[in-house]
Structure formats: C-alpha cells, structure tokens
Amino acid sequence: MKVVALSILYAALALPVFVQAQLSGTVGPLTTRAAKAATKVCNILDYGGVASATTDNAAAITSAWAACLTGGEVYIPSGSYGLGTWITLTGGSAISINLEGTIYRTGTASGNMIYIEHTTDFEFYSANSNGAIQGYGYVFASAGTYGPRILRLYEVTDFSVHDFVLVDSPQYHLTLDTCTNGEVYNMVIRGGNEGGLDGVDVWGTNIWIHDVEVTNKDECVTVKSPASYIMVENIFCNWSGGCAIGSLGADTAIFNVGYNHIYSQNCNQMFMIKSNGGSGSVYNCAFNNFMGHTNAYTLDVNAYWTDETLAAGNGVEYYDLTFDHWHGTCADGETRAPIQVLCPSEVPCYDITIESFYIWTETGSEELYKCSNAYGSGPCLNAGSSYTTYTTTYTVTTASDYSYTTMAGELSSGLGITASIAIPTIPSSFFPSITPYSTLLG
Template sequence: MRFTLISTIVATVGLGMAQLSGKVGPSTSREDKAAKKLCNILDHGGVASETTDNSMAITKAWESCKEGGQILIPEGKFGLGKWIELSGGKGLSLNLEGIIIRSGNGTAGESMITVQKTEDFEFYSASSKGAIQGYGFEFHERNSSGPGMLSLSEVTSFSIHDLALVDSPSSHLSVDRSANGEIFNLVVHGGDRAGLNGVDVSSTNIWVHDLEVSNGDDCVAVKSPASNVLIESIFCNLSGGCAVGPSGENTNITEIIYRNIYSQRCKHMLSIKSNGGSGFFNNAIFTNFTGHTNDDAINLDSKWQSQEPAPGEGVEYDYLDFTNWAGTCKNNKVPLIHLQCSPDILCGSLNVDSVNVWTEAGDSVSYVCENAYGMGACMNPFAGNGRYTSTTSVTSMAPTSYAITTMPAEITQGLGVTTSIDIPPVPTTYFPGLKPASTLLGKV
C-alpha cells in the first residue's frame, strides 16, 4: 500500500470534499445581490429578438450593477451579434431566464461571453430553463472555426449552474486562472466532432459536479495549471470522455480527484495526454468510473499525435491511482488499458486496481504498457524511470463484477454538425443511484 499526501487526506476526511482546499462558490447570496440592485437588460436597450444584437444592452446592465447587484436577462430569445467581455466588479449575479442566441460570426478563438477579473459572481437560471444557443452547425457544416461559448478568466468565488450550453461553434465552457468556484447542474450538448470541448478547467480549488455532456471531444478536462480540483457525478453521454491535458511545457497539475464518472459511447473513459513538454502531473485519484460501449478505459499517451511536440523531454507522471472501475468497451480492437510513458522522464508510482471492464465483442482484452512503473495492469513494478520494451498482457477471463446500471436518456448517435441541436432540459440525475448535490432551482 502506497501512502501519499492524497491518500492520507482521503483516509482522514473521506473522498467527497477531500480535494478542495477551501470554500467554493459566491461569498454572498443571489438574493442579497438582487435586493441590492436589479439591472434588467430591457432597461438598457435590450430587445427580446433573436435577430437583434443585445451585446451592448448586456454590457450596460453589467456596468450598472458593477458594484453589486443582479443582471437579469428575462424570458425570451435574445440575439448576440458581437462578443462581450464583462470585466471587473464584485458581488454580481447574472440570472439568465431566457435564451441567448448567437446571431453574428465574431472571431474564431474568442468567446461569445467572457467574464473576467470579477469576485463573488454567480451565473445561473432561477427557472433552470436559461440557455445559450450557439448554432455551431453553421460553422461545422462548412468545416470552419468559430468562437467559444462561455469563458471565465481570473474570477474568484463563483458558481455556474442550472443552465444549458448548446451547439457551441468551439469549446463550450472554459475556466482558467480562476479560484474557489463551483460548476454544477449543467447540460452541455455539442456537435459530434473534434474541438467542441465540454468543460475545461485550468484553475485552483474548483468543484465540478452533476453535469451531462454530449460532444465529440473532451467531456470534462483538467488542464495546466490546475490544483485542488474535484470532479464528480459526471454523465459523459456520447463524448470523447474525461481527460487531463493535453499538457505541454511547464505543466503544473496536482491534487485532482475524478469520481463517479459515467461514460457511454465515448472514445475513452479517461485519457491523459501530452507530447513532449515538461513539468508534472501528480497526486490524482480516478475512482468509480463506470459505463459501456466505450472505445477503451484508460489511455495515458505521452506521444499524443493530435498535438505538436512541445519543448522538453516529457511531462512527469507520478502517484496516479485508478481504482474501482466497471463496465464494457465495445470491442477489443484497441488495448483496454494503454499506459505509454516517455523513457526520459519519471512515470512511476501508478496504481491500477479493480478495473473490472470487459469487451462487448470478443473473448479477450489487452493491456499495453511502455515505460510505466507501478502496480497492476502490465506495468513494471519496480520504482524508477527509464526505457523498457513495450509489454502486452492479454486476459481471456472476464471479471466477475463488470455489470453496471445504465442511465436514462442515453444518446445513441452523435449530435449533428450540419443541423441545429435542440436545447435539452437540465437533467435531474447524472450517475446511477446518486442524487445531485443540489436540487435544480426550477424544482425548488
């Protein structure tokens, strides 16, 4: 048994909140914010029309409530023709009761809505019916790039919840250089193609829970720099699957927990990816993953070909635990577990235990390891780093406990890249047998 900082914390206080380093979420309630000041975008020139550009009205409402208050986007469809940056201020909430609809083309690489340098912030829908519709298919059908949907940068003490993010032209939600945040009760539905990430987190002390994601790329991903991130009760409902990375130069990712992750028809149940680079990813637990009809279970790839090689000998991987997995992959054409590490940098103290995943087609599964040190699968058990020939382990004995409970409303075909995606309701369940940590506001 290996005892690390992370395992000691878990044993002491339990897995649920172990990975967070402090309080998350806004420091004042949305009720107090609304009582201080209400800034309705209709009072700032907003028009409930999906062909009208409401970017100025939303920006003016933000500026009016900048010292504290609630910005209200009421019921109705509101076009957004120009991208907005909502910057500064303290003690704000944004209540989206209507639907924001992309009505302009903007610039690829930017986000339709950026919130930055803000403290004590909440973005939510009191009815749980608010949504952002990106009509990304208009870009995808001509194979072009468009904007992201929502990004937070340098935001402290925040929450995002009770919303639907639908059909972004690029990534759906990105949170970087932020701290003390909670993201929950969200549904993200994007097209089935690469580049349409669900939720990306590169921040510290973040709790991500009770999300459903359908897309063609990462479901919920942690990227550098990141620390003290707890991700749980995630429904990857036909997706690329959960991920760490891609990591590059000066990677700094530590103290991460993924647990209670349900993946169906995903490329990976979990991928950890880099190509060259430097820095480290350490002290992480990946536990209670379950699902079916995925391409593979665990894929740690330090030669990830979808990324250009980054400067450096490789990212150091250390003290990563993969425990208590169950379910099936759709066939045995690729290794169920693939641990491919760099020969030139530490990749040790890995632990694979009780990964009870089997194939839906075929009578055997394989594990492939290269330069990976630790216990379980096909790894070299001796500590250290260095080159060893790729080893393959094949088993033809199905585990006795790989059966799982499935989820309702499973998607069986990828969502369209040439037609609009409907706005779904925010779900009330995200992992078999578990209730969400917070009731939907629309159900209260």
C-alpha cells in the same frame, strides 16, 4: 460558509462550499443570490434590451452589468434574445447574472460570445433552470469552419456557474481560464459530433465541477495546465470524446486533481492523460468510480500522443496516480487496450495504482493491457524502484464484475453538424444511483 462531506447535499444558497476531497478550501460566491438581488436588480429590458431572437442585446447586457457592477443582479427574463456583438464584462464584485431566457447567437465574429474577467463573488445561473445559450454552431460546421466560443471566465474568483444549458457552440462551450474558488454544476452541454467543440476546459485552482452532462466528440470535462485542487464528479459523458487531462507540454504543473463517479457511453475514452514530449509533472491525482460502455479507449495514459505536436523536453513526469473501481465495457479490447499506460522512456511513471478494474470487451473474446515504462501496482505495471525502460502486453481472456447500470437519456448516436441542435432540459441525475449535490432551482 458551509463545509460538507462528499456524500450529502448542501443547501442551495449560493454560499461557499468546501468539499472534503481534492479541494483546498471553500468554493462559490461569498454572498447569496438573494443578497445580490436585494442590493439592485438590473433588468436588461430597462437598458434597451428587446425580447427578440434576432435583435442584438449586447449593449443592453453590457449596460446592465455596468449598472450593477458594485453589487446586484443582471436579470435576463424569460424570452428569446439575440446576441450579435460579443460582450466582455470586466471587474465587479457581489454581482450575478440570472439568465431565465434563451440567448441566440446572431453574430459571426470569432472570439468569445460572453467573456467575463477579473470578477469576484460572481454567480451566473438560471433561477428557473430553463436558461440557455444557443450557439448555432452547425452553421459554421456545415461550412467546415469554427466560430466563437460561447462562455469564457478569466481570472474570476469565488464564483459559480449553474442551472442553465449551453448548446451547439461553434467552438468550445465553457472555459474556466486561471480561475479560483469556483463551482460549476447542474448543467447540460450539447455539441455536434466533431472535434474542437470541447465541453468544459478548466485550469486554475480550487474548483469543483459536478453534476454536468456533456455531448460532443471532444473533451467532456478536461483539466489543463496549470491546475491544482480540482474536483470533478458526477459527470455524464453522453456520446462524447470523454474526460481527460491535457494536452500537456512544457512546464506542466498539475496536482491534487480528483475525478469521481464518471459515466461514459460511446466515448473516445473513459479517461485519457495525453502528452507528447514536454516537461513538468502530474501527481497526486485520483480517478475513482468510473462506469460506462461501448467506449473506444478506457484507461489511457499516453505520453506519445502523436495528435499533439512534439513539445520540448524529455516528457512529463507522472507519479502518485490512482485508478480504482472501474466497471463496464469497451468496444473492442483487442484493437484498443482498455488499460494503456505508455510513459516516457526518459521519465518513467511511478507510484501508479490500478485496482478493482473490471472492464470487458464487447467484441471478441480477449482484450489487451499495454504498459511501457510504468511502475506501481496493478495489471501490466512493473514493481520495484529501478525505473528502467520496458514494454509489455498482457492478454486477458476473461473478466468478472464488469456489469454496469445504464443512464436515462443515453443518446444512440452523435448529434449532427448540419442542423440546429435542440435545447435539452437538465436531468435529475448524472451518474447511476447518485443524487446530485444541489436541487435544480427551477
């Protein structure tokens, strides 16, 4: 077990890690990869697997999992492996999956290609950092439909997912559903340029997501309700929808969430909190050190987001939210205000802090800040504690200190939805001048 500060690397030994920030305790597997492999190695080729991109290896993977269920490593060697039947891997402890090859979707059913549930002390990784799952989502997108999700974890505890690539999912790429004490890192997610192809969706408690690159046109790394003690940092939204919290509805329960060092280019937003009606609360969250350029929206808190069906309730209560050190540009700051904090009239936001906000428009010579029913400290926010309803629009005609550093590998356009997306390599950095917490295993 290891405790580290945010600014130093931890040894990549698959031991639990505690980040001194928004987390509540240690994250990651309880035993090392080496210990699992020393217990038993279940090579799928020994359970009927075939290194062929057109052969269904579902039965082999399922059998290997069953053989290692009480401790060991499911091993998928270098090579190509088809997956025509979706697999559900249930239970188990002190178990890992080492994906050194590439899994190719061949089936057409809906659901989840790989669904892992009720598992503890679990690790899904690639020892050579070359592992990948290719979803061939363009086949569905070309027909105007959606297909399966690639990878979903449900009620998994003390786990990590790292060092492999998810490509072209027919729907969401990675979902962490009601998970605890987890870590996701050193990954690339590449999806097509349309909605419904989320990168990472997470809800649960005590989860650290860091050093991840996402391309799509929907959620980059998004927290959903209920969630607490979630830390998201060193994220590269490389032509994506952008990071967010939401969508939120009735009985929202999100607190102690932190986003830090988020780089966004050509995204729908740098960050958005979205709801329409609803109830519950989002509080004690920090959104610091954002950088990027050419994003449509920038800081967008929208309690009237009409893309979401109106939920029962007077609105989600937002309070104790901090936005600090944002740098870069927006595409058109007069058309889409880089600061937009629109709170419910029945439940005004309060204790909102916006400081060191340096964003300038790429088009035109002025930009707008828009606030409604939002109280705290910062541009267009009202001070005081009366919390009455109001709406204001503030015009900005000059800005300073908005310079930004570009990232290597920035895409110049979204990825198409009519042809296969190439499998990328995992980069060496996910935010300018920030070293990833873990060295790539390969």
